[in-house]
Amino acid sequence: MxxxxxxxxxxxxxxxxxxxxxxxxxxxxxxxxxxxxxxxxxxxxxxDWDKLRAANLLAGEGMEAVARQTLSDYVRQHKALMDEILGAGDMTAREKTQALASLADSFNKMVSASRRVLPETSELSVALRVIQLLAAFVQREFPRHAAALLEVLEPFADEVAEKLGGHRA
Missing domain, CATH: 1.10.10 (Arc Repressor Mutant, subunit A)
Incomplete structure (x- = not known):
């Protein structure tokens, strides 16, 4: 036709x-x-339709959005592969260990690459981690102030996320 x-x-x-x-x-x-x-x-x-598609994606969403999506896709695949390796009955312990080591190396490389491409996301991650550490510290060392700190930190975490990354992590 x-x-x-x-x-x-x-x-x-x-x-x-x-x-x-x-x-x-x-x-x-x-x-x-x-x-x-x-x-x-x-x-x-x-x-080449694929090259045009990739260029359109980069132009429309920007490199950070593409990198963020790539990292997200990788993490989903990484988890699926880990589950598959750990559940594989036909692999020896040595084979599982080697496969997991290879997967861990791949994960470290992906995270390292994403830090270079996603400075805002990395910055946001550090900021929110510091907030979590502060909350844990206050809960442990100054429990009487924990409720007041939590009342302030929840909206502050949203503000940090908005300023650094445009979304709550």
């Missing part, structure tokens, strides 16, 4: 604007295989 140029352009635009291929296929009643073929042929001619 032949598709007109307008339909093809609409599908391309939807993809570049971050819509998944399956959703585009359903919305425009175009088979997913046809969409993948258009994408592949256009890329061969220098019109």
């Amino acid at each position: 032949a598709h007109d140029a307008a339909l093809r352009a609409a599908c391309r635009a939807a993809y570049i604007n971050n819509m998944p291929l399956a959703q585009i296929a359903a919305a425009h009643t175009v088979p997913p295989g046809t969409l993948r073929g258009w994408k592949r042929r256009d890329a061969a001619r220098g019109d």
Whole structure:
């Protein structure tokens, strides 16, 4: 079945604007295989939909938003892999230890990279950690002041989050 140029352009635009291929296929009643073929042929001619999509994402949301989402996605995958490794009955203890060590190394590298890309998020994390440490200290050493401190710290934590990161962590 032949598709007109307008339909093809609409599908391309939807993809570049971050819509998944399956959703585009359903919305425009175009088979997913046809969409993948258009994408592949256009890329061969220098019109790479994936590069345009990435550039659009960076321009629209900024590098910090992309890095924040990447870190969030990584943490979800990291947790899933840890659960899989720990629950694997067909792995020896040595294999599990090696896999966990490799995963820990990967995690440390990801966190280190995210600190460089996400200075606001790192700053916010430190600020909120200091607030938590102060609250614990007051609770332990000056329990009679804990309620008053908590009354002040809760709204203050929100203000710190708003000033440093635009959201509550």
